[in-house]
Amino acid sequence: MSAKVALRCQGLTKRYGDLVAVNGIDLEVRAGECFGLLGPNGAGKTTTVEIFEGLLPADEGSVEVLGMRWDRDERRIRERIGIQLQETQLSEKLSVIETLTLFRSFYPRGHDPEAVLRMVGLEEKRKVWVRKLSGGQRQRLSVACALASDPDVLFFDEPTTGLDPQSRRQLWEILSSFRSEGKTVLLTTHYMDEAERLCDRVAIIDHGKIIALDTPARLIASLGAEHVVEFETERPAELDPIRTLPGVGAVHTEDGVISLTVREVHRAVPSLLAELQRQGVLLTSLATHHASLEDVFVSLTGRHLRD
Amino acid sequence: MRTSPIGQLSLCKIREFLREPEAVFWVFVFPILMTLALGIAFRSKGPDVLVVGVQEGAGAEEALAALRGVSALQAELVDPETARHRLREGKVALVVIPGDPLVLWLDPARPESRPARLEVDNAFQRAAGRQDPRSVETREIHERGSRYIDFLLPGLLGMNLMGTGMWGIGFSIVSARMRNLLKRLVATPMRKRDYLLGQLVGRTVFLFLEVGVLLGFAGVVFDVPIRGSFFALGLVSVIGAMSFAGLGLLVASRARTMEGVSGLMNAVMLPMWILSGTFFSTSRFPDVMQPVVQALPLTAINDALRAVMIDGAPFVSVVPDVAIAAGWGAAAFAGALYLFRWR
Numbered sequence: 001m002s003a004k005v006a007l008r009c010q011g012l013t014k015r016y017g018d019l020v021a022v023n024g025i026d027l028e029v030r031a032g033e034c035f036g037l038l039g040p041n042g043a044g045k046t047t048t049v050e051i052f053e054g055l056l057p058a059d060e061g062s063v064e065v066l067g068m069r070w071d072r073d074e075r076r077i078r079e080r081i082g083i084q085l086q087e088t089q090l091s092e093k094l095s096v097i098e099t100l101t102l103f104r105s106f107y108p109r110g111h112d113p114e115a116v117l118r119m120v121g122l123e124e125k126r127k128v129w130v131r132k133l134s135g136g137q138r139q140r141l142s143v144a145c146a147l148a149s150d151p152d153v154l155f156f157d158e159p160t161t162g163l164d165p166q167s168r169r170q171l172w173e174i175l176s177s178f179r180s181e182g183k184t185v186l187l188t189t190h191y192m193d194e195a196e197r198l199c200d201r202v203a204i205i206d207h208g209k210i211i212a213l214d215t216p217a218r219l220i221a222s223l224g225a226e227h228v229v230e231f232e233t234e235r236p237a238e239l240d241p242i243r244t245l246p247g248v249g250a251v252h253t254e255d256g257v258i259s260l261t262v263r264e265v266h267r268a269v270p271s272l273l274a275e276l277q278r279q280g281v282l283l284t285s286l287a288t289h290h291a292s293l294e295d296v297f298v299s300l301t302g303r304h305l306r307d
Numbered sequence: 308m309r310t311s312p313i314g315q316l317s318l319c320k321i322r323e324f325l326r327e328p329e330a331v332f333w334v335f336v337f338p339i340l341m342t343l344a345l346g347i348a349f350r351s352k353g354p355d356v357l358v359v360g361v362q363e364g365a366g367a368e369e370a371l372a373a374l375r376g377v378s379a380l381q382a383e384l385v386d387p388e389t390a391r392h393r394l395r396e397g398k399v400a401l402v403v404i405p406g407d408p409l410v411l412w413l414d415p416a417r418p419e420s421r422p423a424r425l426e427v428d429n430a431f432q433r434a435a436g437r438q439d440p441r442s443v444e445t446r447e448i449h450e451r452g453s454r455y456i457d458f459l460l461p462g463l464l465g466m467n468l469m470g471t472g473m474w475g476i477g478f479s480i481v482s483a484r485m486r487n488l489l490k491r492l493v494a495t496p497m498r499k500r501d502y503l504l505g506q507l508v509g510r511t512v513f514l515f516l517e518v519g520v521l522l523g524f525a526g527v528v529f530d531v532p533i534r535g536s537f538f539a540l541g542l543v544s545v546i547g548a549m550s551f552a553g554l555g556l557l558v559a560s561r562a563r564t565m566e567g568v569s570g571l572m573n574a575v576m577l578p579m580w581i582l583s584g585t586f587f588s589t590s591r592f593p594d595v596m597q598p599v600v601q602a603l604p605l606t607a608i609n610d611a612l613r614a615v616m617i618d619g620a621p622f623v624s625v626v627p628d629v630a631i632a633a634g635w636g637a638a639a640f641a642g643a644l645y646l647f648r649w650r
Contacts, residue, residue, distance in 0.1 A: 053494060055650070078496035085494065089486035093326040094319055105315040106497040129326075145491075 004031040005064075006153055006184040007052055012061035014047050014208075021047040023208035024061070031152075034175070034185040036199035038192060038293060040305050044208040045188040046086060049157050052186065053083055066152060079107055082151035084142050086158045092131035096122055099130060100144055107149035120144045120174055136167025143174055153184045160194060172198060190305050192293035204297055211300050219296045225249045225261035227288055228295050229268060232257055234282040241279075245271045250299050261291060261299065312497055316505025321512055324475065334475070334517050338467045339524050342460065346529045349455040357400045357423045360385040360393055362412075366405030373434035374403070379426050403427060456529045461612035462585035464521055468544060469579065469605050471517060472551030473572050476506050477559035481568045490650040503644060507552045514548045515541075534619030542622055543615060546629050547608040550636030554604070556643035563648075579605040607631035 007029040014022040022044045029035040037045040050056040051063060054070040054077060063070060065077045090099050100113040117123045120140040125133065133141065139159065146154055156175070160168040175198055179185060189195055195202050196216045203213040212219055220226075225247075242260070243251050247268040249261040262268035265288050276283060297305050324330055358381045361370050367384060374382035382403075385393060390402040394414060400423035401413035411427060413420040483489050492502060518540075525531040533540060558575055562568035582596075583589065583605035592600050600606055611628040614620035622629075 055490065055494060075496050078494070083491070083494040085487060085491050087487055088491040089488065090491075091319065091323055091483075091488065093323050098319065098322065102315045102319050103495060105310055105312045106492075106495040108496075149495075 005029070006031040006033070006066060007035075007186060008062075008064040009048075009052065009058075010062050012048065012051060012063065013059050014044075014051060014056065015059050020208050022051070022058075025205075025208070025210055027203060027210070027213075029184060029186055031184050032179075032182045033200045034179050034187065034198055036195040036202040037186070037188040037205055038190065038195045038202050038297070038305075039188075039205035040190055040303070043205045045190075045205055046157055047208075048205070049155055049186060049188055053081070053155050054078070079109075079149065080152045082146035082149060082154045084146045084154070084156045084159055086161070088142060090130050090138070090141065090145070093129055095127050095129055096133070096141055097126040099141060100148060103145040104148040110149035111147065113148065116144045116147050119147060119177070121170065134167075136163050136170065139163060139167065139171060140174070143171065147178065151183070153186065154178060156185065156187045158188055158190070160189070160191065168194070192297070192305060196293055202293065204293070204300065206297075206301050212296065216293055219293060220291050223249060223261045223291050223295060223299055225263045226291050227262050227265045227268075228259055228291050229262055229265065229272065229286070229288045230257055230259040231272070231286040232284045233276065234284055237276060237279055237281045241275055242272065245275060248272075252298055252302060254298070254302065254304065259295070259298065261295065312501045313505050313508065316497075316502055317508040317512070320479070320506055320509025323479065324509070324513060330475065334467070334471045334513070335520050338463055338517075338521050342456075342463055342521065342525055343528070345459055345463075346456045346525075349459070356381050357419055357426065358383070358398065359423055359427060360390050360399040360402040362387055362390050362402055362404045364405055369434075370403050370405045370409070370431075373430050374427065376434075377426055377430045380423070380430070401427065456525070457531055457617055458588075458613070459586065460521075460525045460529075460531050461616050462583075462609050464518065464544070465547065465583070465605055465609040465612055466580065466585045467517065467521065468514070468547045468608060469551045469576060471514070472510060472548050473555040473558065473576060475510055476552050476555035477562075477568050477572055478565070480506070480556070480559040481562050481565060484563060484648065484650070485565075487650070493649045499647070499649070500644060503556055503640065503647070506556065507549055507640075510552045511545060511548055514544060518544050531616075533616050535615035535621065539615045539620070539622040539625070540612070543608065543611045543625060543629060546633050546636070547604075547611075550604050550608070550632040550639075553636035553639035553643065557639040557646070560643045560646040561648045579603050582606070584609050602631065604632045604635040 005028050007027070009025060009027050012022055012025040012027075013020070025048060037048060039045050047056065051058045052065060054074060066080055068077050070077065094102070097113060097117065100116060104110055104113050114123070117126055120143055122137060122140055122144065125137060130138065130141065143159065160171055163171070172194070175185060187198060199216060201213065201215050202219060203210045204219070205211070212222075214222070237258070239251055239253070239258070242248065245268060247263045249263070252259050260268065260272070269288070294305055297303070357379060359374065361367050361374070361382055361384050363384060363386050371382050371384060374380050385399070385402065390399075390412070393399040394402055394412065397417060400417070400419040401411050404410040404412055409431060411424055413424060480489075493499065522533065526533070554575065558571045559568050562571060582592065582600050583603050585605070589597075589600050589606055607628040611625035614625050614628075
């Protein structure tokens with residue numbers, strides 16, 4: 001059944017003193033889906049995931065994992081999920097295969113450790129100590145530990161943060177092949193390209209709340225425009241006349257950069273140039289790109305995601 | 308072993324330990340160096356020779372001649388100024404001032420003054436022709452087991468069981484907590500109890516190496532005897548090691564930094580180094596302190612190790628001591644399981 005729900009939470013709230021880290025989140029992740037939580041650092045993504053992982057108790061709200069609840073079925077849930085935490089350092093002086101064998105021993109069923117090493121492309125490093133692995137290799141080992149039990153649901157928290165482009169692509173391939181087996185993935189990231197590429201659906205989180213939730217394509221389409229024009233001027237331009245130019249959707253300003261969402265670049269740009277000339281304002285930069293989830297975030301919050 | 312969580316956790320614990328050169332040094336090499344240094348410093352010497360001075364002047368030569376016949380004395384001629392100086396510094400036990408009467412110049416507060424006075428007095432009386440009405444002979448005993456090194460070694464062994472148990476477990480746990488590794492482990496179905504037990508089991512395995520190396524060294528170099536059975540010695544060591552490993556778990560159960568855990572470790576271990584009869588007998592402490600001193604796990608283990616090694620006691624007779632240590636260990640383990648901070 002394709003509509004079966006793997007993860008569900010309702011009214012999820014978590015406070016740290018006065019800070020509300022998660023503020024009433026409702027979410028349903030379908031079985032077989034790759035679901036992304038996208039948002040800036042401190043938005044509440046990790047807190048949300050760790051509540052799903054049973055590592056943090058929620059202050060309010062309910063959580064279901066594979067139809068089970070943490071207070072009743074902790075062990076059964078643990079046996080069926082795989083977790084990759086942000087910033088875990090595995091033991092430096094154990095080898096790759098020793099680490100994986102240790103993790104495998106905690107699960108009643110799962111893959112052979114050697115097979116998992118092949119999945120993540122670490123079979124040549126099997127006897128190498130963790131200390132001697134590169135950042136990307138360590139991350140793949142961390143993913144391998146999450147895969148050791150052949151889980152039904154995988155949680156990845158910022159899996160590619162700090163990795164070089166090649167290591168990122170390797171991780172994306174591992175995730176894609178896991179998904180092709182019909183397994184569920186909940187992923188947090190602050191890279192919009194990662195979310196666009198991997199996720200079936202994305203929830204954009206800011207200040208502990210979901211501010212948008214849909215497929216990446218539909219979120220981008222909701223901008224009402226496929227392109228973004230960004231420019232800077234020598235002195236501030238009047239924005240009101242620019243808003244009414246043909247084909248221009250939303251207008252945002254951040255740090256002196258004005259960005260317009262536009263449907264047709266070839267019509268919007270000449271009229272923009274004409275308007276700026278009329279105002280007597282000189283351009284200092286001008287760039288256009290295809291609209292991305294980043295632009296969706298900007299249009300919703302007025303801020304950039306940033307690293 | 309390959310699929311049992313406790314087996315894997317213990318195995319990884321042992322591997323991590325053996326791959327840490329510093330840990331290997333402190334557990335295996337350091338106790339040997341310490342035994343060597345203390346064994347040499349406190350080696351058994353022949354009976355002490357007492358140095359006495361004879362002040363220059365009339366009759367000095369006769370006095371010297373009388374004293375040179377006594378093997379326990381070494382006499383030397385000194386001028387009055389030097390005599391005062393040497394006496395003050397304790398370089399001579401007493402100074403003989405020849406004349407009539409003969410004067411023995413000494414500091415009554417020094418322990419060597421007394422035997423020196425007796426020997427010197429005897430020497431002069433015999434030289435003057437005294438006949439002893441009764442003949443007295445002495446017989447000497449030189450037995451292994453009564454030397455300081457024989458007393459010291461079980462204490463060093465006990466201290467090492469404590470140090471390894473606490474540092475070896477405490478540091479690795481706090482380091483795993485700091486690196487988020489504990490949090491990663493509890494995200495698996497691993498049983499928390501298994502993790503803590505794995506630490507204890509892993510620690511106990513290299514215990515045998517540690518005890519064997521130290522006892523072997525002391526046996527070969529200092530001829531330290533093991534009078535009791537290896538079974539009793541092994542059992543006391545294992546229970547001692549587990550007990551201190553339990554205390555190590557408890558001390559590390561909440562600390563988040565190396566500084567924090569080091570401070571706690573020292574707060575627990577330093578009093579026991581002094582109070583628990585490692586370097587000198589616990590009987591030197593006053594009676595009011597004895598209930599505390601005797602209740603300490605290191606005192607119990609040291610007493611049990613000495614009883615087995617020196618007196619050849621069977622295991623049954625050290626059960627009360629071992630029970631004290633086991634009680635500490637069990638309570639600490641339960642406390643650790645309850646208090647442990649996994650993230």
